[in-house]
Structure formats: C-alpha cells, structure tokens
Amino acid sequence: MSVEGHTKDHAALADDFNQDEPRVNWHDETLWFIREKRDRAAFAIPDWEMLRETASQIKFHTLSNLSQYLEQFEANAQANGIIVHWAADAEEHNQIVHSILQKHGVTQMVKSKSMLTEECHLNDYLEQQGIEVIDSDLGERIVQLAKEPPSHIVLPCIHLKKEEIGDIFHQHLGTEAGMSDPQILTETARQHLRETFLTRKAALTGVNFAIAETGEFVVCTNEGNADMGAHLADIHIASMGIEKLIPRRSDLGVFLRLLTRSATGQPITTYSSHFKKPRPGHDVHVVLVDNGRSVQLGREDFRNSLKCIRCGACMNTCPVYRRSGGHSYQSAVAGPIGSILAPNLDMKKHADLPFASTLCGSCSNVCPVKIDIHNQLYKWRQVIVKEGYADPKKTLGMKAMNMVLSSPQTFKLSGKAGRWFMKTVPFLVSNKMNPWYKQREMPQPPKESFGEWYRRNRKSNE
Amino acid sequence: MNSREQILAAVSKNQPALTPMPEVPFFQLEATDLVEKFTQVAVSIGSGVFQVESYEEIQEILSNDFKIHHRIISHVPELAPFADTTPLEDRHRHQLENVDLAIVKGHFGVAENGASWVTEEVMGLRVVPFICQHLAIILPKDSIVPLMHDAYARIGSAEYGYGVFIAGPSKTADIEQSLVLGAHGPRTLTVFLMG
Numbered sequence: 001m002s003v004e005g006h007t008k009d010h011a012a013l014a015d016d017f018n019q020d021e022p023r024v025n026w027h028d029e030t031l032w033f034i035r036e037k038r039d040r041a042a043f044a045i046p047d048w049e050m051l052r053e054t055a056s057q058i059k060f061h062t063l064s065n066l067s068q069y070l071e072q073f074e075a076n077a078q079a080n081g082i083i084v085h086w087a088a089d090a091e092e093h094n095q096i097v098h099s100i101l102q103k104h105g106v107t108q109m110v111k112s113k114s115m116l117t118e119e120c121h122l123n124d125y126l127e128q129q130g131i132e133v134i135d136s137d138l139g140e141r142i143v144q145l146a147k148e149p150p151s152h153i154v155l156p157c158i159h160l161k162k163e164e165i166g167d168i169f170h171q172h173l174g175t176e177a178g179m180s181d182p183q184i185l186t187e188t189a190r191q192h193l194r195e196t197f198l199t200r201k202a203a204l205t206g207v208n209f210a211i212a213e214t215g216e217f218v219v220c221t222n223e224g225n226a227d228m229g230a231h232l233a234d235i236h237i238a239s240m241g242i243e244k245l246i247p248r249r250s251d252l253g254v255f256l257r258l259l260t261r262s263a264t265g266q267p268i269t270t271y272s273s274h275f276k277k278p279r280p281g282h283d284v285h286v287v288l289v290d291n292g293r294s295v296q297l298g299r300e301d302f303r304n305s306l307k308c309i310r311c312g313a314c315m316n317t318c319p320v321y322r323r324s325g326g327h328s329y330q331s332a333v334a335g336p337i338g339s340i341l342a343p344n345l346d347m348k349k350h351a352d353l354p355f356a357s358t359l360c361g362s363c364s365n366v367c368p369v370k371i372d373i374h375n376q377l378y379k380w381r382q383v384i385v386k387e388g389y390a391d392p393k394k395t396l397g398m399k400a401m402n403m404v405l406s407s408p409q410t411f412k413l414s415g416k417a418g419r420w421f422m423k424t425v426p427f428l429v430s431n432k433m434n435p436w437y438k439q440r441e442m443p444q445p446p447k448e449s450f451g452e453w454y455r456r457n458r459k460s461n462e
Numbered sequence: 463m464n465s466r467e468q469i470l471a472a473v474s475k476n477q478p479a480l481t482p483m484p485e486v487p488f489f490q491l492e493a494t495d496l497v498e499k500f501t502q503v504a505v506s507i508g509s510g511v512f513q514v515e516s517y518e519e520i521q522e523i524l525s526n527d528f529k530i531h532h533r534i535i536s537h538v539p540e541l542a543p544f545a546d547t548t549p550l551e552d553r554h555r556h557q558l559e560n561v562d563l564a565i566v567k568g569h570f571g572v573a574e575n576g577a578s579w580v581t582e583e584v585m586g587l588r589v590v591p592f593i594c595q596h597l598a599i600i601l602p603k604d605s606i607v608p609l610m611h612d613a614y615a616r617i618g619s620a621e622y623g624y625g626v627f628i629a630g631p632s633k634t635a636d637i638e639q640s641l642v643l644g645a646h647g648p649r650t651l652t653v654f655l656m657g
Contacts, residue, residue, distance in 0.1 A: 054487060060481055061482065061483045064479065066477050067470050067473040070470060086464075086465045088468055139634075142637075155635075155636065158639075182642055186644070186645060194646070197646070222634060223646045223647070224592045224632040224646045227588070227589070227626070231555070231589035232555060242469065247483065252610070253609070253611035253613065253614040254486060257574075266507065267503060267507065267575035268577050269629070270629050270633055271626055271628060271632075272577070273624070273625075274624065276624060277624070278623075279588060282552075290472070290473075294473045297472075297473060297476040297478075298472075298476030300478070
C-alpha cells in the first residue's frame with residue numbers, strides 16, 4: 001500500500017475495513033485485550049498518576065530547553081566517540097544513511113524497529129539506490145514480506161491473522177503450506193534472521209531515549225533484534241527524532257517504568273540497551289532528524305504532541321482505531337497520536353485524520369506523558385477547516401446546520417419538517433445517502449418537539 | 463547555514479518559555495521482601511530463579527540441562543572448567559553463534575520488573591547475552607533494589623561503553639498476540655541469586 005496519493009480518506013478506508021464484521025470484531029477485541037493488560041500493570045502501581053505527571057513535566061521541560069539539550073547531547077556523544085549527524089528533513093536523513101553505507105561499501109543492511117525510518121520512507125529510498133534492507137523485528141519482517149506498511153507502532157502486524165502470516169511464510173520462507181502455529185513460524189523467522197544478523201556489516205536501529213547529560217541512547221526491544229544487529233555489525237546507525245531527548249540518565253527511571261506498562265502491560269521490555277560508546281574499532285552514528293518537529297514545537301496548541309514516547313496506548317484504547325485498522329490512517333504513525341502528528345507534516349494530505357475520532361478522550365486518559373490528545377484533535381479540526389482543507393461535504397453540512405441553528409424560526413420549521421418526513425416518507429432518511437442510517441436503524445420520530453410539548457403543558461398548568 | 467545550525471535556530475526560536483525541571487518525587491515499592499518480589503516478577507515474565515550459595519551449586523543446577531557436548535561460555539573464572547572462560551575477541555564474535563549457554567555476572571537486580579543490570583565488562587563481548595541459545599545471570603542476593611529509580615541511583619554516573627537491563631528470555635507476541643519465548647536472543651533465562 002502506498003502512502004502517497006490518497007484516493008480514499010480515512011472514513012472510506014474504515015468502511016472497507018468494516019465489510020468483514022467478524023474480522024473487525026477480532027481486531028477490536030485483540031487491541032482491547034492489550035488495553036486491559038495495560039490497565040492491570042498501571043493499577044498495580046499506586047503512584048501511577050504521580051509518575052505520569054512527573055514524566056509529562058520532564059518532557060515539557062526538555063522541550064522548553066531543547067536547543068541546549070541537543071547541543072549538550074551532541075557534545076557528550078562526540079566525546080564518547082559517536083559520530084553525530086543532523087538531518088533537516090526525511091530526504092536528508094535518507095541521504096546521510098545512504099552516504100554512510102556507501103562510504104563503507106555496504107549493500108545490505110539489517111534494521112530494527114524505527115518508526116522514524118517509516119516516516120522517512122528509508123527502505124524505499126535505499127532500495128532505489130540498490131541497497132537491500134531487512135527488517136528484523138518479527139512483526140516488521142512479516143509486513144515487509146507482505147509488502148505492507150506496519151499498521152501499529154508497537155504491534156506492526158496486529159491486523160494479520162496467523163493463517164495469513166502462515167501463507168506469507170510459506171511463500172517466502174518455505175514453511176509447510178497451511179502451517180500457522182505461532183511457535184513454528186517464530187522459530188522459522190529466528191533461523192532466517194539469524195543468518196541475516198551474522199552476515200550484515202551495517203545495522204540501523206531506532207532510539208527510544210537519548211540522554212543529554214551522558215551522550216548515550218537507549219533502545220528497548222523484547223526480541224533482542226536491535227542488539228543482535230548492532231553488536232554483530234561493524235557499523236551501527238541510530239536514527240532519532242530530535243524530541244527523543246531527556247535531560248538525565250536518572251530520568252530513565254521514570255520513563256522505563258511507564259513505557260512498556262503502557263504499551264503491552266509488561267513491567268519492562270526484555271532488553272533496555274544503553275549504547276554509550278562504540279566497540280573499539282567500530283563506528284556508531286546517530287542521525288538527529290527534525291523533519292517538521294521544530295515547526296510543531298512552534299505551534300502552541302500542538303507542541304505537547306512532541307512529548308510522545310511511542311507506547312501505542314492511545315491506539316489500543318481508541319474505539320475508532322480498533323474498528324478502522326492502522327492502514328486506514330495512511331500515516332507511519334496511526335491512531336490518535338498519529339492524527340495529531342501527521343497534519344503537521346502535511347496538512348492537506350492528512351486533513352481527514354483529526355476527524356477520525358469520537359473525541360471521547362480515552363487516548364488522553366491512558367497517555368503516559370499526559371498529552372491532551374483529544375483536545376488537539378479538536379483544535380486541528382478548526383485549523384483544517386479555517387485553512388480550507390476540510391471535506392466539502394462536511395463544510396456544506398456545517399453551513400446548513402449553522403443556518404438552521406441560528407434562527408429559531410428555521411429551527412422550529414426544520415424540526416417539524418424532519419418529523420413529518422421521517423413519519424410519512426421514511427425512505428427519504430432511511431437510505432444510504434444518510435450516514436446516520438449506516439449499520440443502524442433510525443429512531444422513531446417523536447410526535448412533537450420539546451418546544452411544542454412545553455407550550456401545551458404550560459398552558460394547561462396556568 | 464548547514465542543517466545543524468538551521469535546526470538549532472528553528473528549535474531555539476520555537477521552543478516555549480523555559481519551564482523548571484520537576485523534582486522527581488520519592489517513589490516506594492509496596493512489597494518489603496525484595497528477593498520475593500524479584501522472584502515473583504521474574505518468573506511471571508518467563509525467567510527461572512534459583513537461590514544458591516556457591517558456584518558449585520550453580521553448576522550442579524545447570525548440569526541438569528547442559529552436558530559436556532554443549533558449548534558453554536562465561537567470563538566468570540570460578541565457573542571453569544564447567545564453562546569455557548577463554549577471553550573473547552571482538553573479531554571472533556560471529557563464532558559465538560553456536561553457544562548453547564552463556565553465564566554472566568550481573569551487577570544488581572530490580573524487584574519491580576525482574577530485570578538485571580549487566581554491562582559490557584562482565585559480558586566478555588556485547589553480543590554474548592543475545593547470541594547464546596540460553597542465558598544465566600548471577601546476581602548477589604543482597605543486590606536487589608526496589609524500583610527503577612533506585613536502579614539509576616545505584617548506577618549513578620558510572621562509566622560503561624554499553625549496559626543493558628535484561629528482563630526474561632527474548633520474546634515476541636507479534637503473531638496474533640501469542641507469546642513465544644526465544645525470538646532472536648536466548649530461549650531461556652535463569653537467574654541465580656547468590657549469597
């Protein structure tokens with residue numbers, strides 16, 4: 001699926017996703033199960049709210065002093081022997097990675113999970129330059145073989161059933177046809193990727209946290225794939241958005257307690273790896289990427305979104321995400337957080353996303369760094385309408401609504417007309433032109449409006 | 463203006479007015495028995511935990527599953543000749559691919575999440591605790607700290623090239639949320655609490 005050139009918006013893709021009802025229910029329940037695991041983990045910590053508040057304040061403080069922290073990180077990382085690069089946008093990031101590989105004559109690279117490289121479309125870029133990239137996170141490898149983007153930032157192939165994964169493995173990795181046992185499929189991927197780890201000279205990883213005070217960076221995985229790649233290769237490239245910084249090593253105490261409990265309900269990831277210095281004789285490169293982040297930092301209403309630590313809790317809890325699937329967002333980061341990040345990158349292309357929400361606020365309630373996600377979704381809607389990027393149907397509807405609601409006379413008349421139409425010619429509203437009729441029956445029209453009832457009763461009581 | 467200057471200028475211009483760094487409150491673990499809490503959490507995430515008094519005891523337990531034909535390596539001199547303690551060289555790191563069991567000493571454990579803190583100098587090579595099929599970590603029993611805040615207080619400003627918290631065997635649930643142990647790293651983790 002290409003992210004470029006949207007022909008359908010989120011609502012249309014959600015419609016497609018909803019054609020298969022049992023599958024939607026399965027998707028919904030799987031994600032809700034993870035949300036419940038998150039709840040159990042969070043509720044087991046009596047100070048959870050204090051932890052969230054502390055994390056939120058540390059992140060906000062970091063954003064308020066980001067330029068200094070970036071320089072401090074750079075100086076300390078360089079003192080540790082790490083080579084630091086700066087990329088203004090996705091294109092520059094991709095060029096930097098390519099030039100590092102070129103310099104070392106590398107044509108094959110192994111990569112662990114990095115949503116930033118998805119955002120930059122690094123794999124496509126490198127493939128065009130004749131460099132093969134293999135994703136090593138199991139979920140990412142599966143979607144890579146299926147030629148799809150990840151549908152979730154923590155659980156990349158959450159939209160696929162094990163039978164479908166079995167088919168992908170049968171086609172690409174030679175497993176027996178019809179084999180869908182997760183144990184056997186995982187073992188197959190382990191053998192296949194071990195070969196990859198052992199033969200690659202360059203490994204790229206993402207970054208979960210970068211520490212200004214020490215110049216080190218932390219990568220969290222459950223599989224151990226980031227470490228297998230980085231420790232076996234000669235060159236380690238770590239790509240990070242500039243908002244990944246935190247001031248001090250001790251701040252990790254706060255963030256590592258929150259991250260995985262919020263993501264999957266585990267107390268911590270299996271591996272929290274602290275990379276401080278390169279192995280003697282080997283190179284570690286860190287690429288600091290802006291790609292719109294400094295612009296978002298300047299948007300007062302939306303800068304809070306840069307506190308995100310990419311746990312995915314807002315996606316797991318979102319009633320719209322659970323019932324529309326990650327691909328319907330057509331953005332590297334889907335769900336509620338993606339819907340407030342993406343319009344900053346390209347407001348026109350992602351104008352549909354802030355509307356892909358019920359504004360129920362569940363996302364804000366589970367967010368470990370207390371981003372006011374649902375408020376930002378609401379604010380983005382206003383910006384998008386003002387800038388003229390809103391769906392014309394929606395604008396027309398809003399205009400009509402404005403006309404009806406701004407005059408008591410028209411309001412009364414339209415109410416009456418509506419009730420008459422629903423009673424007399426119900427097919428005029430109960431048809432597929434009316435989005436409220438989709439998958440539900442229209443309510444019985446009341447005999448009279450509240451206004452009519454009130455006038456009648458007040459008279460009789462006088 | 464190069465990208466570095468451009469980014470830093472844009473960030474300085476757009477960052478909000480400085481807010482203070484918050485005071486990190488004092489967090490406390492409810493459980494008081496740290497060894498018990500560590501054990502309970504470590505087992506729940508797939509680790510095996512044994513309380514032992516000596517290296518002999520560790521070897522005895524491990525020899526139930528690991529025999530003479532297995533490749534066992536360690537950076538702990540007391541474990542020779544049960545384990546091959548020959549110093550490892552970086553250029554031979556790919557040859558560790560057939561290691562069945564690696565035994566490393568950890569610095570301390572964390573009760574709230576069953577993690578052990580391990581740094582480069584106790585591993586031999588960085589890849590050791592990942593490339594082995596099975597991993598064992600030896601921790602001093604009195605080294606368990608309650609929470610991650612305590613863990614970082616203990617690490618302080620220690621120097622290391624590479625350090626890692628290891629909590630359980632390598633795992634994945636990427637296929638339909640079914641938990642599978644042994645994704646890319648060790649299939650099992652055994653923690654020995656010694657003392």
